[in-house]
Amino acid sequence: xxxxxxxxxxxxxxxxxxxxxxxxxxxxxxxxxxxxxxxxxxxxxxxxxxxxxxxxxxxxxxxxxxxxxxxxxxxxxxxxxxxxxxxxxxxxxxxxxxxxxxxxxxxxxxxxxxxxxxxxxxxxxxxxxxxxxxxxxxxxxxxxxxxxxxxxxxxxxxxxxxxxxxxxxxxxxxxxxxxxxxxxxxxxxxxxxxxxxxxxxxxxxxxxxxxxxxxxxx
Amino acid sequence: xxxxxxxxxxxxxxxxxxxxxxxxxxxxxxxxxxxxxxxxxxxxxxxxxxxxxxxxxxxxxxxxxxxxxxxxxxxxxxxxxxxxxxxxxxxxxxxxxxxxxxxxxxxxxxxxxxxxxxxxxxxxxxxxxxxxxxxxxxxxxxxxxxxxxxxxxxxxxxxxxxxxxxxxxxxxxxxxxxxxxxxxxxxxxxxxxxxxxxxxxxxxxxxxxxxxxxxxxx
DNA sequence: ATGAAAAAGGGGAAAATTCCCCTTGCTATA
DNA sequence: TATAGCAAGGGGAATTTTCCCCTTTTTCAT
Numbered sequence: 001x002x003x004x005x006x007x008x009x010x011x012x013x014x015x016x017x018x019x020x021x022x023x024x025x026x027x028x029x030x031x032x033x034x035x036x037x038x039x040x041x042x043x044x045x046x047x048x049x050x051x052x053x054x055x056x057x058x059x060x061x062x063x064x065x066x067x068x069x070x071x072x073x074x075x076x077x078x079x080x081x082x083x084x085x086x087x088x089x090x091x092x093x094x095x096x097x098x099x100x101x102x103x104x105x106x107x108x109x110x111x112x113x114x115x116x117x118x119x120x121x122x123x124x125x126x127x128x129x130x131x132x133x134x135x136x137x138x139x140x141x142x143x144x145x146x147x148x149x150x151x152x153x154x155x156x157x158x159x160x161x162x163x164x165x166x167x168x169x170x171x172x173x174x175x176x177x178x179x180x181x182x183x184x185x186x187x188x189x190x191x192x193x194x195x196x197x198x199x200x201x202x203x204x205x206x207x208x209x210x211x212x213x214x215x216x217x218x
Numbered sequence: 219x220x221x222x223x224x225x226x227x228x229x230x231x232x233x234x235x236x237x238x239x240x241x242x243x244x245x246x247x248x249x250x251x252x253x254x255x256x257x258x259x260x261x262x263x264x265x266x267x268x269x270x271x272x273x274x275x276x277x278x279x280x281x282x283x284x285x286x287x288x289x290x291x292x293x294x295x296x297x298x299x300x301x302x303x304x305x306x307x308x309x310x311x312x313x314x315x316x317x318x319x320x321x322x323x324x325x326x327x328x329x330x331x332x333x334x335x336x337x338x339x340x341x342x343x344x345x346x347x348x349x350x351x352x353x354x355x356x357x358x359x360x361x362x363x364x365x366x367x368x369x370x371x372x373x374x375x376x377x378x379x380x381x382x383x384x385x386x387x388x389x390x391x392x393x394x395x396x397x398x399x400x401x402x403x404x405x406x407x408x409x410x411x412x413x414x415x416x417x418x419x420x421x422x423x424x425x426x427x428x429x430x431x432x433x434x435x436x
Numbered sequence: 437a438t439g440a441a442a443a444a445g446g447g448g449a450a451a452a453t454t455c456c457c458c459t460t461g462c463t464a465t466a
Numbered sequence: 467t468a469t470a471g472c473a474a475g476g477g478g479a480a481t482t483t484t485c486c487c488c489t490t491t492t493t494c495a496t
Contacts, residue, residue, distance in 0.1 A: 015311065015332040017243075017339055022235065024242030039333075093233065093311075114233040115257075121235055159443095170423045172482065185445045192485075202452090203483070205388045207425050211436050218430045377473095390452060403475045410455075420482090421453070 006033040007129055008057050012044045012075065013037075013064035013091065018114075022062070029122055032060075040067040041075030048083065058086055059129060063108070065092035065099055073099065076106040087128055097142050104143070110134040156194070161215060163190045168207045168216045224251040225347055226275050230262045230293065231255075231282035231309065236332075240280070247340055250278075259288030263296055276304055277347060281326070283310035283317055291317065294324040305346055315360050322361070328352040374412070379433060381408045386425045386434045 009032055013019040016039065023034040035057075038044040047053055061079075065072035072090060079086055089110035090103045100111050109128045112121065113136075120136070127134040135143070156164065159180070166176045173191065177184040195201065198209055210216045227250055231237040234257065241252040253275075256262040265271055279297075283290035290308060297304055307328035308321045318329050327346045330339065331354075338354070345352040353361070374382065377398070384394045391409065395402040413419065416427055428434045 017309075017330075017332045017334050017336065018236050018239065020336045021239035021241075021243040023239075024246060025235075025239040028242060091235075112235075114235050116235050118235065118238045168422070168426065170418060170420045174482085183445050185447095186443080188446095188484085189444070191483090195484085200388060201484080202388045204386070204421060204425055207422055208386065208436070211429055218426065218436075392452085401475050403477090404473080406454085406476095407474070409453090413454085419454080 006031055007059040007125070008033060008035045009060045009062060009125070010034070010036045010038070010044070010058055011062045012039075012041060012067070012072075013062070014039050014067040015064070019064075025118060025121075026125075029125070032125055041070030041072065041078070043069075044075060045070070045078055060125060061086055061088045063088050063090050065090055065103065073102055073106070076103055076108060080107045087132070089124060089128055089134070095138060095142070097146065100139060100142055101146055104139075111139045112136070113138070156215075160190055160194060163187065164194065164206065164210050165216050167191075167203060168210050224249055225277040225343070226251060226253045227278045227280060227343070228252070228254045228256070228262070228276055229280045230257075230259060230285070230290075231280070232257050232285045233282070237282075243336060243339075244343075247343070250343055258285040259290065259293030259296070261287075262293060263288070266301065278343060279304055279306045281306050281308050283308055283321065291320055291324070294321055294326060298325045305350070307342060307346055307352070313356060313360070315364065318357060318360055319364055322357075329357045330354070331356070374433075378408055378412060381405065382412065382424065382428050383434050385409070385421060386428050 009026055011019045011022060011026075011034055013022075019037050019039075023037065026032050026034050036047070038047065041063075048056075063072050063075060067075075072092070076088065076090070079088060084107065087109045088107065089112060090100075090108045091112055091114060092099065093114045095113060103111060109132060110124050112124055116124070116136075124134040162180065163176065166179060167173075171179075173187050174184050177187040180187070191203075191206075194206065198206070200206060200209065211218055227244055229237045229240060229244075229252055231240075237255050237257075241255065244250050244252050254265070256265065259281075266274075281290050281293060285293075290310070294306065294308070297306060302325065305327045306325065307330060308318075308326045309330055309332060310317065311332045313331060321329060327350060328342050330342055334342070334354075342352040380398065381394065384397060385391075389397075391405050392402050395405040398405070409421075409424075412424065416423065418424060418427065429436055
């Protein structure tokens with residue numbers, strides 16, 4: 001009996017076509033089976049919270065990063081708090097450093113891109129079950145790189161962030177100052193210190209930075 | 219024999235995990251089978267061009283829109299020119315109007331989002347084979363909407379686009395003028411006419427528009 | 437309690453942006 | 467062939483942005 005037990009996998013991904021297909025792929029592995037599919041983090045958490053599912057068997061969770069309603073990161077945060085033993089592999093299409101770091105910080109045991117081959121994917125499942133973690137070279141590289149740059153990271157205060165967001169509009173600094181109930185000169189001070197930090201020279205540069213770093217969304 | 223013949227499907231998608239999984243799903247349909255997988259448009263076209271593949275059986279192509287090397291739209295353009303009889307269903311994660319319109323203009327018989335259910339997906343395959351096309355309400359809505367707004371659409375000339383791209387940087391207009399070998403005054407003319415068209419008042423507005431409409435990428 | 441940052445604000449000026457109105461030369465077309 | 471349209475370019479001025487150096491007030495850790 002024991003030797004024949006399959007590892008129970010839960011998929012959380014809003015792309016139904018993907019998750020339903022992935023289920024076939026995983027079920028084709030002799031030692032894994034998909035037991036549940038959820039379309040976003042909220043559905044998944046609600047399921048976990050139901051009385052009758054409190055001691056459900058879960059060997060592995062495949063968690064998509066980009067989802068509506070409740071995304072991968074928020075779900076990961078909840079899991080870290082409430083189900084710290086669950087093993088999670090994060091799935092994503094893009095390798096955005098910050099997200100990868102955040103997911104791992106919150107306990108993800110692996111991070112796979114969706115262009116992974118089925119072979120590597122299988123290795124990842126297997127390795128996470130057996131060793132507890134699986135990281136590709138890409139992810140390891142990012143982790144190492146992050147340690148180097150840890151101190152160099154830029155932080156903004158609330159007011160600065162507020163200013164940056166407002167600067168990403170057609171408003172003049174004077175209008176922004178009025179909105180924030182500050183003197184235009186104070187705003188000019190914010191601007192100048194932010195320009196220095198970011199090594200930029202124009203408001204255009206600020207807008208580009210803000211969008212690139214998702215301080216504002218387009 | 220004839221009654222047992224399965225429709226031959228080719229998948230072109232760079233997300234290996236997705237395409238390999240999708241293969242399982244499609245093969246689970248009694249009347250479809252996946253014969254080939256390609257990771258981008260170039261691989262696919264090269265395959266089609268090989269001598270021995272000239273009269274290969276292809277009943278349906280599932281073409282991802284976002285791919286590296288050669289994307290879905292470029293591949294569609296090639297197919298329209300060289301294999302106009304092939305039936306293509308475009309696959310994408312996002313419902314960007316412009317891309318949908320372009321794909322359909324170039325002969326796509328269907329446009330599906332990746333969060334489609336397997337049931338609808340199967341219907342789509344079946345319907346495209348039988349009726350020649352399949353469009354969800356979402357796509358139909360966009361098509362109808364597009365007919366309304368056909369005339370309202372904004373067009374830019376090459377030089378204007380070039381200017382807009384350069385304006386999305388920390389360069390001054392004078393520097394842009396130099397780069398484009400035009401007088402600063404001419405650039406100012408471009409700027410003013412574009413501002414009027416877009417109903418904006420500042421260069422910030424232009425940058426936001428350009429990013430939103432993917433004239434430049436972040 | 438006090439000295440050192442940090443936040444808020446200011447003067448003044450150069451540079452860049454925005455705006456309006458104008459000239460010239462080319463070309464498409466009725 | 468006349469003319470309307472458009473691309474290229476210019477004059478000039480009001481605003482806005484950017485920069486540098488300065489003062490006052492608040493906060494905060496020792």
